[in-house]
Amino acid sequence: MKMTDIAKKAGVSIATVSRVINDEKSVRKETRxxxxxxxxxxxxxPSAVGRNLSKKETNIIAxxxxxxxxxxxxxxxxGITQEADKKGLGVILFSTNESLEKQEKxxxxxxxxxxxxxxxxxxxxxxxxxxxxxxxxxxxxxxxVLVDRDIKYSVLDxxxxxxxxxxxxxxxxxxxxxxxxxxxxxxxxxxxxxxxRLRGYKSALRDNNIEVREExxxxxxxxxxxxxxxxxxxxxxxxxxxxxxxxxxxMTLGFIKAMGEAGYKTPEDIAIASFDKVELLEVxxxxxxxxxTEVKTLGVKAAxxxxxxxxxxxxxxxxxxVKRIILSPKIEKxxxxxxxxx
Numbered sequence: 001m002k003m004t005d006i007a008k009k010a011g012v013s014i015a016t017v018s019r020v021i022n023d024e025k026s027v028r029k030e031t032r033x034x035x036x037x038x039x040x041x042x043x044x045x046p047s048a049v050g051r052n053l054s055k056k057e058t059n060i061i062a063x064x065x066x067x068x069x070x071x072x073x074x075x076x077x078x079g080i081t082q083e084a085d086k087k088g089l090g091v092i093l094f095s096t097n098e099s100l101e102k103q104e105k106x107x108x109x110x111x112x113x114x115x116x117x118x119x120x121x122x123x124x125x126x127x128x129x130x131x132x133x134x135x136x137x138x139x140x141x142x143x144x145v146l147v148d149r150d151i152k153y154s155v156l157d158x159x160x161x162x163x164x165x166x167x168x169x170x171x172x173x174x175x176x177x178x179x180x181x182x183x184x185x186x187x188x189x190x191x192x193x194x195x196x197r198l199r200g201y202k203s204a205l206r207d208n209n210i211e212v213r214e215e216x217x218x219x220x221x222x223x224x225x226x227x228x229x230x231x232x233x234x235x236x237x238x239x240x241x242x243x244x245x246x247x248x249x250x251m252t253l254g255f256i257k258a259m260g261e262a263g264y265k266t267p268e269d270i271a272i273a274s275f276d277k278v279e280l281l282e283v284x285x286x287x288x289x290x291x292x293t294e295v296k297t298l299g300v301k302a303a304x305x306x307x308x309x310x311x312x313x314x315x316x317x318x319x320x321x322v323k324r325i326i327l328s329p330k331i332e333k334x335x336x337x338x339x340x341x342x
Contacts, residue, residue: 006044010035043140045111060090061306062110064103064120066149067223068095070250072276072295073121076147079299080119087307089116098123098221104133116313117143117306119299124188124222127152143309147302150192157309157323159301161293163193163275166329167200167245170273170291173337174243175208179271183216183241185230185251194222197247197275216241220251227254235262235270242339243271249278252288256281267338275329287334293327301325 007014012031019027020035027035038044063080065073073095081091092113094106100123110118118137126134131151137144138155146158174182184201187194198217205212218234220226227246234240235258246252252274259266266272266286273289281288305323 003044006035006038006042009038009042043136045108058114058116059088060092060113060115061303061310062092062094062106062113062115062118062120064094064096064106064110064118066096066098066103066121066123067250068093071279072249075295076121076299076302079296079301080303081299082296083300083303083307089307096123098125098223100125107133107137111142116310117145119145119147119302119306121148122146122151124149124191124194127190127192141313143306143313145302145306145309147298148193155322157305159298159305159325159327161193161298162326162328163196164200164203166275166291166293167197167247168204169200169329169331170275170289171201171204171245172208173273173289173331173333174245174271174339175204175210177243177271177337177339179241179243179337179339180210181213181216181241181243182210183218183234183244185218185220185227185244185246185255187220187222187247187251189219191222194219194247201245220247222248222250224250224254224257227251228258229254231255231258232262235259235264240270243267243273243337246272246274249274249276252276252278253280256286266336268340271338271340272336277332287336289331289333289335289337291329291331293329297327301327 003014003017007017012035016027016031017035020032061084063077065077067073077093084091092115096102096106103123103126131153134144134151135155144156146154146156148160150158150160171182186198189195202212218230220230227250231254246255264270275291277290277292278288
């Protein structure tokens with residue numbers, strides 16, 4: 001929706017719409033109300049760059065991620081930037097720190113900057129609560145692609161990992177090493193990756209006739225500190241699991257920190273399989289079995305879809321078929337899944 005569209009629907013000039021937006025007093029009350037009603041109905045956002053029609057769309061796209069300090073999301077952004085560079089587009093980056101409020105502000109700011117499109121990895125609690133705002137972007141004609149994390153009732157394009165299958169493979173590596181008492185540190189269960197990885201864990205146990213013990217399920221938040229705190233809790237137990245599946249790299253780092261403080265090693269004291277690579281640990285000689293995909297590819301594929309939408313923007317409509325790509329993670333065994341018994 002552009003200012004010209006607002007003017008046509010209100011039956012006024014572009015200058016009048018501009019005066020209403022800038023709250024000039026020279027506009028008649030009934031005209032102002034008519035223009036404001038249309039602006040509200042179509043959720044028109046005046047450009048922060050000049051706030052007038054002489055400014056067209058900027059030559060940038062927005063990348064919105066939950067935690068840019070996490071190497072996982074840094075790699076996604078690298079993939080996005082790589083593809084944007086090929087088309088001469090800049091990338092404006094927002095990090096929401098897993099805050100839905102900050103995410104909503106980031107989307108609003110991106111629209112005010114007149115970005116050509118948005119690629120977003122939503123916050124952990126967006127699956128239920130953040131979808132409405134994002135789905136409206138398609139209605140407004142703003143090309144938008146989800147990456148890594150989905151939302152409920154999504155009408156948006158997206159690129160994701162097979163979280164259920166990946167978790168299944170990771171837990172299976174522990175089972176194949178003869179573990180029967182296997183725990184899990186999940187992500188937030190308000191998020192789709194959190195729930196899907198838990199589903200994969202449960203499926204792997206059940207398919208191998210291993211009891212799913214609720215006391216072995218620990219909910220984290222994909223942040224390092226939750227892995228650390230839950231690690232301390234788990235390692236302090238006399239009847240702790242012999243193996244544990246940890247659902248992302250940051251929580252794995254936190255868990256390893258807790259192990260170090262307790263004087264424990266993997267796999268001798270507790271076996272570990274992790275979702276996402278944790279390359280930093282190899283610097284210290286700790287090699288972990290991991291389930292992962294080429295993370296940069298998530299960003300590349302998301303950018304490819306977005307750029308295609310931008311190129312065909314005149315044809316972009318709310319009813320367009322949604323494009324979805326699911327990447328299959330692969331397991332890389334490095335010995336941390338082995339069973340030493342207790």
